[in-house]
Amino acid sequence: MNYQETEKKWQKVWEEKKIFSTPSNPKKKYYVLEMFAYPSGDIHIGHFRNYTIGDAVARFKKKQGYDILHPFGWDAFGLPAEEAAIKRKIHPREWTLNNISVSRSTLKQVGISYDWDREIITCLPDYYHWNQWIFLKMFEKGLAYQAKSLVNWCPGCKTVLANEQVQEGSCWRCHEQVSKKELLQWFLKITDYAERLLNDLDKPLKWKETIRQPDGSDKPMEKPIEWPEHVKTMQKNWIGRSEGGKIIFKLDTDETEPVTELPVFTTRPDTLFGVTFISIAPEHPLTQRLIKKQPQEKEVLDFIKKTVLQSEMTRTAAGEKNGIFTGRYALHPFTGEKIPIWIADYVLAGYGTGIVMGVPAHDQRDFLFAKKYGLTIKIVILPQNQTSEPLTQAYEEPGIMVNSGEFSGLESERGKKKIIEKLKEKNLGDFEIKYKLRDWLISRQRYWGTPIPIIHCPSCGTVPVPESELPVKLPDNIQDFIPKGRSPLEDVKEFFITACPKCGKQANRDPDTMDTFVDSSWYFLRYVDSKNEKLPFDPEKANQWMPVDQYIGGLEHATGHLLYCRFITKVLHDLGYVNVEEPAFRLFNHGMVLDKQGEVMSKSKGNVVSPAYLMEKFGVDASRIAMFFAAPAEKELLWNEEGVGGAVRFLNRIERYAENALSDSPQIAIPVTSSNTLKPSPQQVKVMEGTAIDPPAADSSVHDSPVLTIKLHATIKKVSDDLERFSFHTAIAALMELLNLMEEETKQGGVPLSQAKHCLEIFTHLLSPFAPHFSEEIWEKLGKPPSLFESPWPTPDEKALLSTQPITADQIRSALKGEIELVVQINGKVKEHLTAPMNLTEEEIKTKTLELPKIKAQIDGKEIKKMIVIPKKLINIVV
RNA sequence: GCCGGGGUGGCGGAAUCGGCAGACGCACGGGACUUAAAAUCCCGGGUCCUGAAAGGGGCGUGUGGGUUCAAGUCCCACCCUCGGCACCA
Incomplete structure (x- = not known):
């Protein structure tokens, strides 16, 4: 097959027949979205992997009868365009639009099933x-x-x-x-939405009824977003919710100064009696006032200046903590004790109140700080049944409160609540929740x-x-x-x-x-109505298509884009423009593509593989198959060109099988020399022992191969399931197994022409999400009307499925004889196999097992303690 | 340090519910075809011991322990590796 011609031919058909145009009134919608691209030059193999995954999903879902929205666009604003402008003296717009047109043309050539009518470009005024x-x-x-x-x-x-x-x-x-x-x-x-952004990661949400249930029905449903657990975790950590309390320390002042409060945030109010110092972030506005006219004013100012100038990295690098005493004191809210106020570089100005109560006995950072500057360490929490001993490090676990006035003896978790409640009465504190999210x-x-x-x-x-x-x-x-x-x-x-x-x-x-990131926080909503001049999108259309049913992209956006787009969706929801509260129901993160050595591909390293090169050398479909097959989609892929050879061979074998099955006089199989030349020479037209597949028998007296029938249906099930769970490599492996069996059975002369054709038809359906152009071509050769993508996905015949999966050809053959092969173990180790009629009782199986010569020999003289029989699987003899 | 993923042949990987580890493929070795090569097809392969061979036996999923008739899969401890966060009080 001339793949280049084939690719062009079918891309044209798809375009002419508008196969991938979005239907305007979807009945059963499915919105597939890949993260749009930043146009820096041409697309590379990493993009190719991302979009190919989306393409396979879109084609599969289309064949399952869904109305598909599968759009694409360009994240076109950003710094590299300016850098290029500075370097090459061209306008960023020109550079960007040029790159877009190059990349778009590559994408069209690789035949990704986008509805290009909805393309968006964020740097154009109609988008921004x-x-x-x-x-x-x-x-x-x-x-x-x-x-x-x-x-x-x-x-x-x-x-x-x-x-x-x-x-x-x-x-x-x-x-x-x-x-x-x-x-x-x-x-x-975004902090106003912190709680919702956190809760909605796990909360069951109402979704429109068109999202498909596992059982295949289309009922309304209420369930949480299906995002990878690690993405959810990363977002939770990023949002960083902590429950605690605000506690107010009053500054020890004389009459000349106004009353000044030093509020702190803590998650451990139970350690309040262990406070031996207060530390304030150097950047805190209050510091300047505190030290005014203090004897150490100059030194403190120098310290602040020095610290603030340091980069965050050096400041937060090691465990080393630095600080300086201000000369001032705060008053303990319960005891009224005077507590020294320090300025410390480990206190962050941007979190909480920027002031921290120092409890060295129960916070490791405070502990190190206190040790360094010789501050008191006062133990107020003890582990159960233990007495106080000098600490070598802070005790941060819960325990029993001691040295804590009226609260002594309380269990620390209860103490947290009690202390805040008491402070609240005195107007010196309250419960509070803080987030790391800014x-x-x-x-x-x-x-x-x-x-x-x-x-x-x-x-x-x-x-x-x-x-x-x-x-x-x-x-x-x-x-x-x-x-x-x-x-x-x-x-x-x-x-x-x-x-x-x-x-x-x-x-x-x-x-x-x-x-x-503002541009990308709502672009999926623009796609539903990309040409609207009155609004960013028509709410009615958004409600038809949202949420994105399947979002596909890299993991690098876990806490950036994926958080922002959830935020903006919620804002637009609250403003009444869209019903959904979450942008994407399902999320899939594909792995990166690295070079053979496992290095990231980059222009400077010169190891970038371009899809254009692959297209030229192997064709789109073989490249796709190779990419899908080489590694699970969620894992990183070490790109190795040697693998493509296997994909090319696979496609050639299918083609050869088809040629055999479909030739007018199917007498022999013809070895194919290359994918482009399929001209049998007289020497080649010679049946050679072991050189070729024998033809499917045209003779109608030959009966269908039952082994093949069963394998065929098992494969339909396997490929469908695997596509559903994004396990593309095992789906392709299943297709290879099927092809192996088709060839093998045909060679045995057991496959009539009609069955060979039927198998090929189904095969073509199952292959189409992975190798779309190639599959169309075979489909046409089978005499079917184009396009394959208008023809429904096959469903397995339940009657033809065996109860045990997965199945090898041998297992099917036994099953057809009404027999089943059982594993015989002695003490859990496989010793023998027993082929027995399927419906034997447990007793009969036991008897038969013990009659096996090998088993007899091995248990000779030993006492059988127990025999475990697992129906249809195995027998384990314990001796 | 904390959180999350992972560790299976020479390599990519499979084993979806605790039940034959290594599916499928790559690379490799042997053979057929060929003047030759390519292509294609056939055969082989975890490992150690034993045997002339057919065969037989043991050990094997990062390490050590445990649960179980049975563990790649479950539990505990540890090692390595990749990713995220990193003084968040």
Whole structure:
């Protein structure tokens, strides 16, 4: 088969017949979505793997009768476009759109079943218009706000970063060490949704009725999202909920100072009586006031200066903790005792209140700090039935409270509650829940992004751009993309200087652009109505198609994109634009593609494999089969070209079988020399012992091979189940087994032409999600009308299925004789096999087993303690 | 340090509910066909011991223990490895 011709031929048919167009009124919908692509050059083999998985799912579901939505688009804003612009002196738009057209053409050539009519490109105004719209809706609700705070600053990219974009203290993109800066920035209030984002990971949610039940029916259902457990766990850790309490320590003051409160957050209120110091983050605004006019003022200021300048990495690296005494004291809320206030570098300004109560006996960090500076260590929790002994490290487990006034003797878990309750009465504390999750910082001081639709007016303040004036277009005429630490848009006067929508006086636009994760946080909703000019999408259409039934992408987005898109979906839900509360019902994470040595593919290493190259060399279908077969889809794949040979051979064998089965005078099999030349030479037309498959018998007196029939139905079941659970490699292995048996049986002369054809037909259906072009071609050769993808997926005949699965040909043969092969073990070790009629009683089986010569010999003289008979499986003799 | 995944032939991997470990394939070795090569087809293979051979026996799923008639699968402890988080009070 000439694969290149075949590929083109069927891609054209699919397009002409609009096979993959989305139906407008879905009855039984299925939304398959792969994460869209960032267009940097052409797509690579990693993308190819991702999209091929989605393609197989979409084709399988289509054949099962679902109305499919399977769209694609481009995550087109972002820094690399600017970098390219600086390096090559071309406009980011040009670079981006060029890459899109190259990548799109590759994707079309590999025949992924997208509905290209719904394609979206986020850097075009008809898309980012709606980023701005969503931003304004959130601004109205108080979910978008501007605040001055300590934010992550990347000196490499010269812009701020969201928490999710800082990895091990470095920038996710350029890997420079991230520092902290205090800046006025825009945030989205994801923390308001922390509790829901956490709960909805496990809470049963109502889904529309078209999601299929395991039993095949289509009932409404209530169940939690089906996401991999590790993704859920990562999100839970990221959200980081902790229950505890807020406790107020009052500053020890004289009359000259106002009453000052030092609130702390703790998860261990039960250790309150063990507090021997208070520590405050160096960045905390209160510190400056505390130390004013203290004798050690200068030293403390020096310490703060030094610490704040250090990068987060060095500060948090080792266990070493540094601090300095402020000279001030706080008062214990129960005892009134004076407690020294320290400034400590291990206290984070951004979490809790930025002030911590130091309990060295029961917190390892406080312990190390106290040891270093010679502070008191006071034990207030003891393990059950133990007496107090000097500690070598903090005791952090629960226990019995001691030295805790009226609370002594209480079990610590109960004590937590009691202490807070008492403090609440005294107005010195309350129960509180804190999250590690911070609000989502979305402003970026860069050009290539969505302009923030806000105008800053000297008299009216922060004014949103009216909806009717959207989109605020990104200006084209920009000279300089080199980052300077403030947005380049500030230098584009026509853009930056504008009139205030309220008072009409001269005002400035907000010069920052949005984080590109805003674009990807709702794109799946745009696909349902990608050309809408009035709204980001029609709610009715969204309710028809949402949620995404199957989302497919890499694990790198577990705490970034996958959290943001859940957040924005909930916001849009609350605003009444969509019914679902979660964007995707099922999530699948595919593994990465690495090179032979297990190294990540990258341009700089020069080890990138392009789909275009594979297409050229092996054809799309053989490449797909090789990729599916090489490793489970969720695991990483070490790409090795040698594997493709096996895939090519597999397809050739199918083709050869088809040629034999379908030839007018099926007398012989013809060895195929290469996939392109199928011309039998006279020498080749010679039956050679062992060289070829004998033809399927045309003679109708030959009866169907029952072994093959049973295997065929077992394979239908196996492949269907495997597709459902994303086990593509075992599905292909099952097809290989079937082909092996088809050949073997045919060779024995036991397969009539009609059965050979029937097998091939079913085979073609089962192969089609993996090798779509090839399957269409065989389908056509079988005399079937195109397209194979309009023809339904086969279902196994239950009567032809054996109860035991999986089954080998030999097992089927025994079964056909009404016999079953049982394993005979002695003390759990396999010694013999017993072939016996299927319906023997346990007693008969026992007798037969003991008659086996080998078994007789082995148990000779030993006492049989017990015999265990597992019906249809095995006999174990215990001696 | 904490959380999660994983460890099975030369390699990728299979074993879906505790019941024949190594399906399927790659690479390899032998053979057939060929002037030759390629292609194709056939055969082989966990490992050790024993035997001239047919055969027979033992050991085998990271390590050590346990539960069970039976463990790759369940439990406990540990080692290695990959990924995430990392002073979150």
